[in-house]
Amino acid sequence: MPDGRMENHSVLEADRISKSFGAIPVLFSVNMQIRSGEVHALIGENGAGKSTLMKILSGFHNPTSGSIRFQGAEISLPANGEAEEMGIVLIHQELNLAEQMTVEENVFLGREISRNGILKRDEMRQTVQRYLDEVGLNIAPTARISDLSIAEKQMVEIVKAISRDACVLIMDEPTAVLTQAETELFFRQVRRLKATGVAIVFVSHKLSEVKEIADRITILRDGQWIATKPAAALTPDAMAQMMVGRELSDLYPPLKEADVDADRVLRVKNLCCDGVRDVSFDLRKGEVLGFSGLIGAGRTAVFEAICGLTHIESGQILVDGKETRFASVAAARDAGIAYLTKDRKAKGLLLSKQMRLNLTLLSLPKFIRRLGIVVAAEEAALERAIRRFDIRALDHKTKVGDLSGGNQQKLLLAKVMESEPRIVIIDEPTRGIDVGTKQQIYHFIAALAAEGVSVVVISSEMPEIIGISHRVVVMREGQIMGVLTGDDINENEIVRYAAGLKQEATI
Amino acid sequence: MTAAATNSGKKGQQMRFDIKTAGPAIALILLCIIGYLLNPAFLSEGNLANLLTRSAFIGIIAIGATFVITAGGIDLSVGSMAAAIAGVMIIIMNSAVETFGGGVTTVLIGAGSSILLGLGAGWVNGILTTKGKIEAFIVTLGTMGIYRSLVTYFADGGTLSLDFAVRGTYRPIYYDSFIGLPIPVWVFAVVSVLGWLLLNRTAFGRYCTAIGSNEAVAVYSAIKVDRIKTMTYVIQGLCVSLATIIYVPRLGSASASTGVMWELEAIAAVIIGGTVLKGGYGRVGGTILGALILTTIGNILNFTDIISNYLNGTMQGLIIIIAVWLQRGDWGSARRKKT
Incomplete structure (x- = not known):
């Protein structure tokens, strides 16, 4: 891309994008311009709407209102990652690679080069090798993904994106799981990529890294666009201040003074x-x-x-x-001592079972008399828990998986508290x-x-x-x-x- | 919450629940009617006693398998395990005859060693899957081969026969009756009741269900997952040894062909009974019906000439596939949409 450094040329542009999930609004009229050959950082607290914005920019979500312009023309992005064909690639935090396949197979997954049904492995291998050399990654195309480090896997994702002629690369917290050394390697490759004219959007919570790598920074807070500024004009402290700054409501109960001598x-x-x-x-x-x-x-x-x-x-x-x-x-x-997991669906509750069984699972020994479970005692405990935690369910036989998230959380809390x-x-x-x-x-x-x-x-x-x-x-x-x-x-x-x-x- | 809402919710659930639980019972009744129509002698006292006795082996083993499968495991080794236990048991009894003679002591020694072997073999399967972290399918596929080859080795490729001195003492265990029912049927009944209580009324049964439906949740709920899973294999081993104890006097011998395909019949009985193969939901009552259904099919084929007895496996296979198809979660709703 020869004109990659043109100052006001936005390759991808979000114009007054709003998004609601059901009745819950998560983005309010957000603007973002992404230019070719820049690293554009997107920062904000958890729940500020960063992920939603990224997904809208890559076509995984549709905006409720507002428009997206790609290379100057207003378009609506195709859903389900098909925007990759247009050169807009989103790299998820959970990488999307087939662990047991090789680098080459992953890069060409779904669009293998073949003749008469026979794969042309040599040609694909050479192509992948060329890309790997390009980003300066020292691994073989025949290496198995499961043998690579996380940083290398990340780079394979990027190679995959380049091989699809990506012009916009959107990355969700690419450095979250990298060590210091891996991050440096990663940044070197990002800079190389940037020099070829690719626009890179990346989300990070590590503000010093943002300062180091980004050209421009967009800050979101509570679903609202706060500012887009050149990185040179912001210190990490200033970024932090722009990310926060919200009044606390009376959502929280008054706290009893802590007894420092307890x-x-x-x-x-x-x-x-x-x-x-x-x-x-x-x-x-x-x-x-x-x-x-x-x-x-x-x-x-x-x-x-x-x-x-x-x-x-x-x-x-x-x-x-x-x-x-x-x-x-x-x-x-x-x-x-009891621990209430953050992953209530995978580790907290048996979704296919009823509430009673879930409620007493952690403290079941309490409900045993002469080797047998006393179901009446369990039912009584469930009645108590429903009243104490205000759990709302159609009836006691409802499967826990059919409860709303809030009621599941209350049931999980009840389950943990049942162990006193x-x-x-x-x-x-x-x-x-x-x-x-x-x-x-x-x-x-x-x-x-x-x-x-x-x-x-x-x-x-x-x-x-x-x-x-x-x-x-x-x-x-x-x-x-x-x-x-x-x-x-x-x-x-x-x-x-x-x-x-x-x-x-x-x- | 209004009363109307509560009622409609319950109704919908009970409907679905009924189809699933009653299915195996309905199938068994249908089979009995078919059997009677084909040959009224099917419902004779002698044939029913024979049918129940024959289903006792698979039934007892399948009750053990219900626990293993409910807790998310699988045990393919049960048939070979039965053969190996039978072989070792015969060897031990034959050598005990020299010191203790052909009396009750020898039989008790044989039964005792059978139980110890069963518990041990189950424990090995359990420890390898839990502490060894090898998939149950692989572990029990391995032990299946090992036990099968061991019995062939002990029998030197032929047949191990029980000393005639003990046969007389041991024979009644299979052939005699107690209050009108053959002894194997009593054992089956006792194991069934204990199995039902264990699965439905104790913390152990609850924990099996929890582990089978989501192991991570079980771990976070203070369940000693490894111990419970190992216990299910030990129970399976115990059931195999009980089945072997009542099986040995039937023929008085063990060979490489003893207990062949029992593992598949046991698993089939469990699945026909409504227990979910991937775990999390188990029914001892269903398993009993499943075992009875499998034996009844063989029995009916023996009684009639319409279908060759050699097609027994075909009929059993069809029944398994149909049973699982009927139990599929969306069957009820798909049916409702059509009508």
């Missing part, structure tokens, strides 16, 4: 496990302790290790001052549920804490963490970056820690 019911010292390095913190009786950080920062891993779900490499866990290490979830449950824990870890308490249910769950968490239960809330939604926590621990890349209390609990501080701009010297 017993420390859980102490973790120098915990190391897969994806977690040297994590230490305390949890007091009746406290709500928030865990904030980016997705993949290791928050879930910490608590899965503590609850006996995964292996602990080293470190100390003290419950009520006594050193413990739970060999199983059952042992953790018996000690009064003294310490409860709630991972993403309000993922994918409506505001009304969110408020109920926040009030429930506050009430639990007031009763003396210690609650850990892991959440990627910052207002939530700020609204309900007494203290907030911020993690990044498996480590604790800082612990915030009182007035320090605000979005600016959390973003600075989470993005790695600030770290407490000692904790």
Whole structure:
């Protein structure tokens, strides 16, 4: 593309795009111009609408209103990734490669070169080799995808895109799972690609990286376009400030003052496990302790290790001052510690079963008399749970999979509380549920804490963490970056820690 | 929630539920009617007792298989396991005759060793799938081959025969009756009741269902998944050993052809009974009916000349395919759309 560096030439342009899912609006009249030969970063908090915008730009969603211009002409993009034919390629965060096939087979998947039904392997191999050389990737076309590192897989995705003559490459958090060294390699290749005139859009939560690689930055907040600015004009701190800045509503219940002298019911010292390095913190009786950080920062891993779900490499866990290490979830449950998973559909509930069976599964030993399950006691527990958590279902026989997300979440909460824990870890308490249910769950968490239960809330939604926590621990890349209390609990501080701009010297 | 809404919800669900649970029972009744029409002697007391006795082997093994399959596993080794246990049991009893004679002691030693072997073999299958993290299909395919070749080796390619000194003592276990029913039928009945209680009334049964429907949820719900899954294979082994104990006196021998295809018949009985092959939903009652259906087909073919007895496998195969087709989740709704 000889005219790749023309300043005002937008290859792809979103003009006053709005999008609603059902009755819920997620984008409000957003503009974005993508130019050839630029790296355009898209930043914003979780739920700001970045993914939706990317999917609209690549044809996976249709905008509710507004228009898209491609190479100057207004068009409507074909659905289901067919926009790839036009050169607009979206690379998902979960890579889309056939693990057991080779690089060459993946690149040509679905459009193999053949003659009379026989594949022309040599020709395809040479083509792939040429592309690999082009991006400077040192792997063989015959290498199996499952043998590659994540960074290499990412590059294979990019090669796949180039082989389709991509002129716009949209990437969803490509660096989220890369190490420092891999990120550098990745950026080198992105710069090379940019020099050939390809427009690159990428989403990242790592603001220092955005500063390093991007030419221009578009910031979204709550589905609204905030600004598009040259990267040179923004510091990471300024970006963070533009990303946040929203008033907290009375969605959150008033928090009871934290008792700083309360017993420390859980102490973790120098915990190391897969994806977690040297994590230490305390949890007091009746406290709500928030865990904030980016997705993949290791928050879930910490608590899965503590609850006996995964292996602990080293470190100390003290419950009520006594050193413990739970060999199983059952042992953790018996000690009064329960973990509520963030993945309620895959790990939390049996979707094909009824509510009663799900409710009592974690605490089933409680319902056993002389080797048998007492169904009447289970039914009574279900009645209680439905009242206490306001679970709305057609009747008791309804399959859990047919309940709404909010009711499923309440049932999962009921299931965990049925084991009567003294310490409860709630991972993403309000993922994918409506505001009304969110408020109920926040009030429930506050009430639990007031009763003396210690609650850990892991959440990627910052207002939530700020609204309900007494203290907030911020993690990044498996480590604790800082612990915030009182007035320090605000979005600016959390973003600075989470993005790695600030770290407490000692904790 | 209004009363009307509650009622309509329940009604719809019960309708679907009924078709699925009653299916095997209806099929069995139809088979009996067909059998009677073809030959009234089908419903004679002697034939019914014979039919029940013959279904006891597959039935007992299939009840064990119900647990394995409900918990998301599969055990292909049961037929070979039965043959190997029968072989070893005969060897042990034959050598015990020298010291203990042909009395009850020898039979008890044989039965005891059978149970230990069954528990052990099941445990091996369980440990290899859970701790060894090898797929159940592969593990039991492997042990199936091993047990089959072991019995051939023990019999030196021929037949292992039970010492005639014990046969007299042991024979009644298969051939005698107690309160009008053959002893194998009693064993089948007791195993059925215990199996039903275990699956439907205990935490163990609940855990099997949970593991089969979603193992990750089970792990997060404090269920010791590995232990429960191993237990299902141990129960399967125990069932195989019980079936072997009542099978051995029937012929008094074991060879490489003992128990051939039993694994498929057991799995077929389980599936015909309504248990879901990929796990998460199991029915002991259905399994019993499934075993009875399979035996009844063979029995009817023996009784008539319309279809050759050699086509027994064809009929069983058809029944399995039809049963699963009827149990498919969308059958009810597809049917409703048409009418």
